Amino acid sequence: MSRADTAGAGVRVRRSWSLGLFAGEFTVTLRRWRTLALLAVLAAVPVLVGIAVKIESDGGSGGGSGGGDGGAGPAFMAQVTNNGLFLVFTALAATLPFFLPMAVGVVAGDAIAGEASAGTLRYLLVAPAGRTRLLLAKYATTVAFCLLATLVVAVSALAVGALLFPLGDLTTISGTRITFGEGLARALLIALVVAASLLGVAALGLFVSTLTNSGIAAMATTVGLLTTVQIVDQIPQLHAVQPYLFPHYWLSFADLMREPIYWDDLQKNLGLQALYVAVFGSAAWARFTTKDITT
Amino acid sequence: MAPYASDDTTSGRRKAVRYVVPVTVVGVAAATIGLVPALADSGDPDLPKITAQQLIEKIAASDVEQLSGTVKITTDLGLPDLGGLAGSLASAGGGAGGAGDGSSADPSARLTELASGTHTLRIAADGPDRQKVSLLEKAAEYSVIHNGADVWGYDSATDEVYHSKSPEGTDAHGKESGRTGAEQAPTPKEFADQALKAVDGTTSVTVDGTVHVAGRDAYKLLVKPKDADSTVGAISIAVDAKTGLPLKFTLTPKSGGAAVVDVGFTQVRFAKPAASTFDFTPPKGAKVTEADDAGHSVADRAKGKGGAGLPGGEGFGGLDGLNVLGDGWDSIATFDTGSGSELPSASKPSGGEAGAFGDLLGSFGDKATGKFGSGTVFSTRLVNALITDDGKVYAGAVTKDALVKAADAAAKK
Known part of the structure; x- marks a missing residue:
């Protein structure tokens, strides 16, 4: 009886200790200048897009040239002038292909390899946390960063959109109208989906991070892989492999702005991310738990 | 020494074992991608027999x-x-x-x-x-x-x-x-209506079993032309067993390969x-x-251009009435562009555009000759068209030979 009690208490202690490990990792990550600079760049993108659209709509609204050439530029660009909320979607569409995954790749690539190159990994493992737990805490930190980075873009875009453009009821891309409240709810849902879209890169980055002892090498490899995969995803001749590339369904978050929502590609995207997390997460675990830690 | 050695071998084995996890995940995923479509195809639905007429x-x-x-x-x-x-x-x-x-x-x-x-x-x-x-x-x-x-x-x-x-x-x-x-x-439904219009002695219409379409049980209606000259291989229409609504329409060419047109519901609900x-x-x-x-603006523009004597407008205005040769699947639509051999010269003033367009068409076509003279055959997977050098056009969902034959027959008259 008493043994069961202590065992239960032990589990509780261990759980809170895991949370503590994660919280510690997350604050350390956030305190880095590098992380803050990445977030600042992400927050600046909506400002740039918003000002550019504002200038163009003020200058060229008479000729209507802005709408005429539409289709170029990130998705939803044409609707931003009517409703500031669309700037959230435009900003996410603009940052998702490169800025967001790059930021995630830097944080994920740094997770293990950064500690190794700084010589602090040994000391982390001296604590009775176990390698699996440390790896989980590192991945949880990266996932939290995915969410934080996406929210930074979304909130910055919402602020800029509210400042520069009118807000109000909005038209979905299917032509139906929804209230501003529902629009906000969809914006939040889109932010969550975008954050979830980054989970695959995060797992890939973590795996790469366990392969090397150089933080810079891990970051560069992750971002390089990301760019390569994006290029492969654009080559028409390689269409057979494209449905299995992690960025392939990224822009499917736009389907949340249809009425009714078109779930097919969204499901494919989330399923694909889950697959990448399972494959590279377990590969990272296999590598990290069997690796000789010398630094 | 011995304990260390045994330690090494166990950890070595454990190392290898751990990599089995990601490999298994990849394997399971690949198997799922490969097998699920096959498993989901749980056989054709069991529906009472029905005739094509019904x-x-x-x-x-x-x-x-x-x-x-x-x-x-x-x-x-x-x-x-x-x-x-x-x-x-x-x-x-x-x-x-x-x-x-x-x-x-x-x-x-x-x-x-x-x-x-x-x-x-x-x-x-x-x-x-x-x-x-x-x-x-x-x-x-x-x-x-x-x-x-x-x-x-x-x-x-x-x-x-x-x-x-x-x-x-x-x-x-x-x-x-x-x-x-x-x-x-x-x-x-629209596609089906059009296909069924062609039903007559030249066509075989059969019920070809049952299928699942968009999660519903459906009969498959198979329409096959009997004409040897037709390029249409078969038209298959999946008809919802409950509502009678056509759910899928597939047109395959006689030459084989992928369907020329494939229209179908992937999801359907009959609620309001x-x-x-x-x-x-x-x-x-x-x-x-x-x-x-x-x-108005389009009409005005067209009028303005017509007034300026745009050759293109003249050409189209001078179309001889459209004739249809034959009936059923191997019917051939024919019309005379009217201007005959003048067409090339008439279109010259309109500049390089029309010339470039002619070149473009020429690059798609094959030369064809017969008793009618010579012309150019443009072919797609379904429709072939013959444009003779004297400005007559023959087009239809028939083979090239049938077009040449039709042109020969017309030349004899």
């Missing part, structure tokens, strides 16, 4: 008025890139102005898009007065909404709106575009769609093109 009646009796669903259209006519070709046709034809000044939300401007590639449409209907068709694009959508007296076209990519009033209105142009809007969706589906108010700041304005 099935066609079922289609005719179908009175589905309320439905919503997703339709996938795949078209493979065997043209290099129809989108580009259509664009060059529009510009090379001197463009009656339609392509240039039309709003991107104009329904007729969007129809050509469906003629090649794979597209996903969403359709919703509630009685004869309210329909909606949306063409799903990357992060954008093009919708045509018919609600009572209004027909709206909305292109979210450019935030442009096209509006035309009352299909029953007095304005002929409005009426026309209204109809385009309502009928733009080539639903399986939400009323808000058909409500449309142009978003603030969107560019709205009224059909009346657009119609």
Whole structure:
């Protein structure tokens, strides 16, 4: 009886200790200048897009040239002038292909390899946390960063959109109208989906991070892989492999702005991310738990 | 020493074992991707036997008025890139102005898009007065909404709106575009109606078992031309067993390979769609093109160009009436461009555009000769056309030889 009690208490202690490990990792990550600079760049993108659209709509609204050439530029660009909320979607569409995954790749690539190159990994493992737990805490930190980075873009875009453009009821891309409240709810849902879209890169980055002892090498490899995969995803001749590339369904978050929502590609995207997390997460675990830690 | 050695081997084995996890995940995923479609295909539904006649009646009796669903259209006519070709046709034809000044939300401007590639449409209907068709694009959508007296076209990519009033209105142009809007969706039903029109002694119509389409049990109607000259291999129509609504239409060419046209529901519900589906108010700041304005400007432009004696206009005006040779599947449409050998010279003043267009066509075609003289054959996977050097055009869903034969027969007369 008493043994069961202590065992239960032990589990509780261990759980809170895991949370503590994660919280510690997350604050350390956030305190880095590098992380803050990445977030600042992400927050600046909506400002740039918003000002550019504002200038163009003020200058060229008479000729209507802005709408005429539409289709170029990130998705939803044409609707931003009517409703500031669309700037959230435009900003996410603009940052998702490169800025967001790059930021995630830097944080994920740094997770293990950064500690190794700084010589602090040994000391982390001296604590009775176990390698699996440390790896989980590192991945949880990266996932939290995915969410934080996406929210930074979304909130910055919402602020800029509210400042520069009118807000109000909005038209979905299917032509139906929804209230501003529902629009906000969809914006939040889109932010969550975008954050979830980054989970695959995060797992890939973590795996790469366990392969090397150089933080810079891990970051560069992750971002390089990301760019390569994006290029492969654009080559028409390689269409057979494209449905299995992690960025392939990224822009499917736009389907949340249809009425009714078109779930097919969204499901494919989330399923694909889950697959990448399972494959590279377990590969990272296999590598990290069997690796000789010398630094 | 010994304990260390044994330690090493166990940890070495453990190392290898751990990598089994990611490898297994990959294997399971690959197996799932490969096997699930095969497993999901849980055999054809068990439905009572039915004759072709009964099935066609079922289609005719179908009175589905309320439905919503997703339709996938795949078209493979065997043209290099129809989108580009259509664009060059529009510009090379001197463009009656339609392509240039039309709003991107104009329904007729969007129809050509469906003629090649794979597209996903969403359709919703509630009685004869309210329909909606949306063409799903990357992060954008093009919708045509018919609600009572209004027909709206909305292109979210450019935030442009096209509006035309009352299909029953007095304005002929409005009426026309209204109809385009309502009928733009080539639903399986429309395709089926057209295919069944061709049913006569030249055609075999059979019920070819049952299939699952969009999660519903359906009969498969197989329509096969008996004519040897036809390029149509078979048309298969999946008919919903309960409602009699055609759910899938597939046209395969006789030459084999992928279907030329494949239209089918991937999802369908027969519930009444939400009323808000058909409500449309142009978003603030969107560019709205009224059909009346657009119609007038197009008409004016056409008139102006006609007055200036545009050769293209003359050529089209001088068309000899369209004749149809034969009947059934191997019928051939023929018409005379009228100007005969003058056509090339007449089109010279219109500049390089028409010449370039001719070259473009020539590069697609093959030379053909016969008793009629010589000409050029343009072939796609379904339709072949013969344009003789003296300006006669023969076209149909028939083989090249049949076209040459028809031209020979006409030359003898």
